[in-house]
Every structure is written in C-alpha cells, then in structure tokens.
Amino acid sequence: MNKGFQHIARFIILVAIQVLVLNNVQISGYLNPYVYILFIMLLPPKLPKALVLILAFVMGFTIDIFSDSYGIHTAASVLLAYIRPSILSLVSVKGGEDLEDISIKQLNFGRFFTYSGILCLIHHFTLFYLEAFRLNEFLDTFTRALFSTAISLLLILMIESLRSNPQKR
Amino acid sequence: MGMLIQSHYYQASRFASSSNAWSGQILEQFRNSTDYLSLKKMNHLLAEENALLKNRAQESVGQIAPLKKGQYEYISAKIIKNSYNKRNNYLTINKGSVHGIENGMGVCVNDGVIGIIRDVTQHYATIMSVLNKNTVISTRFAKSNYFGELHWDGKSHQFAQLHSIEKYVDVSIGDSLITNSFSSIFPEGISLGTVNRFQIDETENFYTIEVDLSVDFSNIDYVYVIKDMLKEERLELESKENE
Numbered sequence: 009m010n011k012g013f014q015h016i017a018r019f020i021i022l023v024a025i026q027v028l029v030l031n032n033v034q035i036s037g038y039l040n041p042y043v044y045i046l047f048i049m050l051l052p053p054k055l056p057k058a059l060v061l062i063l064a065f066v067m068g069f070t071i072d073i074f075s076d077s078y079g080i081h082t083a084a085s086v087l088l089a090y091i092r093p094s095i096l097s098l099v100s101v102k103g104g105e106d107l108e109d110i111s112i113k114q115l116n117f118g119r120f121f122t123y124s125g126i127l128c129l130i131h132h133f134t135l136f137y138l139e140a141f142r143l144n145e146f147l148d149t150f151t152r153a154l155f156s157t158a159i160s161l162l163l164i165l166m167i168e169s170l171r172s173n174p175q176k177r
Numbered sequence: 178m179g180m181l182i183q184s185h186y187y188q189a190s191r192f193a194s195s196s197n198a199w200s201g202q203i204l205e206q207f208r209n210s211t212d213y214l215s216l217k218k219m220n221h222l223l224a225e226e227n228a229l230l231k232n233r234a235q236e237s238v239g240q241i242a243p244l245k246k247g248q249y250e251y252i253s254a255k256i257i258k259n260s261y262n263k264r265n266n267y268l269t270i271n272k273g274s275v276h277g278i279e280n281g282m283g284v285c286v287n288d289g290v291i292g293i294i295r296d297v298t299q300h301y302a303t304i305m306s307v308l309n310k311n312t313v314i315s316t317r318f319a320k321s322n323y324f325g326e327l328h329w330d331g332k333s334h335q336f337a338q339l340h341s342i343e344k345y346v347d348v349s350i351g352d353s354l355i356t357n358s359f360s361s362i363f364p365e366g367i368s369l370g371t372v373n374r375f376q377i378d379e380t381e382n383f384y385t386i387e388v389d390l391s392v393d394f395s396n397i398d399y400v401y402v403i404k405d406m407l408k409e410e411r412l413e414l415e416s417k418e419n420e
Binding site for chain 2: 027028031032034035038039040073074075076077078136139140142145148149
C-alpha cells in the first residue's frame with residue numbers, strides 16, 4: 009500500500025516537474041528534456057505487464073494534454089513500457105524477477121545507466137521522429153533527439169542518485 | 178498537403194489539449210503565481226504601445242474614414258502556456274468561446290503575427306504558432322504586391338522561410354514582409370519580419386528567403402485575437418465563385 013502511494017506521488021511530482029518547469033526551460037532552443045519517463049522506468053519489475061502498459065499510457069496521455077502534442081508522448085511511452093522487460097533481462101540475470109524494485113542501489117550504477125540509457129534513447133527517437141514526421145528533416149531530427157537524450161539521461165541519473173542516496177548517509 | 182491534414186483532426190483532439198478545463202486551470206494558476214516577475218517589463222511595453230497608438234490616432238484625424246469601419250475587433254488575452262522549441266509549437270491563452278473566440282482566428286501582438294487559433298473551449302483556447310510545421314501564412318512584400326507562403330523549418334525560433342517568390346522579383350536584405358488580405362484570418366499589413374538572407378538556385382525558379390521574425394517568441398505575455406466581422410459575408414461570396 010505504502011509502495012503504491014510512493015508511485016502515485018512520483019507520478020504527480022514528475023508530471024509537475026515536466027509540465028511546469030522543464031516545458032518552460034528552453035535550452036538553446038533545440039533541446040527538450042523529458043524526465044517523466046523515469047516513472048515508467050522505476051515501476052516494480054513484478055508488476056503485471058498489462059498494468060505497466062496502462063500506466064505508461066496514462067502518463068503519456070497526461071503529458072500530451074499539457075504540452076499539446078496530440079498523442080506522440082502516449083505512443084512513445086507505451087513503446088517504452090513494451091520493451092522495458094527485454095531491456096531488464098539485458099541488465100539482470102533473471103529478467104528482473106529477483107529485484108524488489110529498480111534503483112541505482114539495486115542494480116548498481118553501470119547497469120542502471122545501461123537500462124535507463126537504452127530506454128531513454130528509444131523513447132526520444134520515437135518521440136522526435138513522430139513529431140517531425142518528415143523524412144527530409146531526418147538529420148535535424150536526429151541531432152535534436154540525440155542531444156535531448158543526453159540531457160534527459162543526465163537529469164534522470166541526477167534525480168535517481170538524489171533519490172537513492174539519503175538512506176546511505 | 179499541410180492544409181489537408183490540418184483541417185480534419187482538430188475536432189477529435191479538442192479534449193486532449195491544454196485548453197481543456199482542468200489542465201487550463203492548472204497552467205493558468207501557475208502562470209498567475211509567476212506573473213509579478215514580469216510586471217516591470219509589461220508596464221514598459223504597454224507604455225510604448227500606448228504612445229504608438231496615440232501617434233496613430235493623431236495622424237488619422239482629418240483623413241477620410243475607412244469604408245469598412247470597424248471590420249476587425251481585437252480581443253486581448255493572456256498567454257498561460259508558451260512553447261517555441263519544439264517542432265510543432267502551440268500556445269494556450271486564457272480566453273475562450275464565452276469571450277467570442279473561434280477556431281481559425283488570427284492572433285498577433287503589437288509587433289507581429291503569433292499564429293492561428295486552433296482548439297477552443299469555454300474559457301481557454303490554443304494557438305497554432307507560426308513556429309509549427311502545419312502553419313502556412315500568406316505573406317507579401319510591403320514595398321510591392323508580390324506574395325508567397327511563410328513556413329517554418331523547425332530550426333530557430335527567430336527565423337522562418339518564405340517560399341514561392343519567383344526569381345524575377347526584386348528582393349533585397351532588410352525588405353519588410355507583411356500579411357496580405359487574401360484570407361480573412363489577418364487584416365492586411367501586420368508585420369511578419371524582414372528579409373535576413375536569400376538565395377536562388379540556377380535550376381529553380383523560386384527564391385529561398387530566410388525571414389527574421391519580428392516577434393520574439395521566447396518572450397510573449399499578452400496577445401490580441403483578431404475577429405473579422407465580415408468573414409461570413411466574404412466566405413459566402415467566395416463559395417459562389419467555386420460553383
């Protein structure tokens with residue numbers, strides 16, 4: 009029950025950070041960091057896959073409503089949720105079944121970096137290509153997606169290490 | 178092709194946009210709480226605009242009254258969500274259908290065009306910005322009547338691209354570009370920007386013109402929505418032409 013509440017709180021905080029802060033912060037007019045995907049990344053591995061897909065849909069749809077992006081965040085988030093199990097089995101032996109939840113502490117930094125890095129990359133490339141939806145802007149979209157992934161990943165790792173550190177000290 | 182896509186999905190998307198009641202309210206509350214930070218700048222802008230309008234009012238004394246008196250009505254609105262660094266940008270304002278705002282109306286500020294109204298709810302509306310791949314604005318040179326289409330390539334929020342200007346037209350850097358009266362979205366003569374750079378390919382018949390936009394999209398607080406009172410009359414007449 010307590011865990012469930014934690015995830016709801018995380019949902020609200022990440023939506024607020026994304027919509028009220030990051031959507032207004034403009035980095036060189038070219039980069040759009042998206043950290044709300046951390047919510048989907050941190051869902052417990054034991055959660056039924058269907059529920060993860062539904063939660064990813066709700067998250068994506070909420071972001072879509074606030075940023076007037078007409079479904080692209082929903083599409084990219086659901087794709088992220090769909091491929092999450094295969095990336096999880098890449099970084100842990102039993103496909104994450106032995107993990108209580110996902111964090112830097114549980115996975116160690118290197119494996120968490122790989123996990124969030126791959127998911128972030130796939131999410132951002134889906135998102136930016138759906139947004140542009142034009143092949144003649146292929147290269148522009150590519151650089152945009154690549155640099156935004158770097159910024160998002162940096163923010164995600166910062167939030168995640170802040171989140172899992174206080175207990176250690 | 179952009180026009181085709183544009184025309185049929187706005188009805189369905191109305192709910193899933195930031196102009197719906199609760200997301201609009203959240204964005205407005207947040208905007209209100211950070212408003213006081215820009216009060217000084219706002220005052221300055223309003224004073225400048227006031228001075229400009231006073232000068233204009235003096236000039237027009239003694240001139241012949243325009244034939245179509247009061248064709249356009251301006252509704253002022255506050256931006257509650259701005260966006261300019263995405264491929265397709267939408268802004269949200271705090272006025273909606275109860276204030277007389279309708280889909281397809283033009284939006285401008287004192288120094289230039291912002292975009293076109295897209296989704297409208299009771300108290301909020303979203304604007305499809307000039308900085309959007311679906312936005313096409315009919316544009317002409319202030320010094321001549323040659324016209325073209327203004328598009329945005331998604332690269333910088335300061336520059337847009339003007340297409341379909343044929344190569345025999347005399348173009349020079351710094352020429353100002355304004356809206357023309359071909360559509361009933363914008364009245365004629367609202368500033369869009371100036372020619373920043375242009376080139377012409379040997380093989381093509383058209384210029385590629387880069388336009389320095391007159392509006393700083395990173396810094397907009399209040400806008401005017403333009404209501405054309407004679408729009409229906411005009412559309413009725415034009416639909417007869419097509420028969």
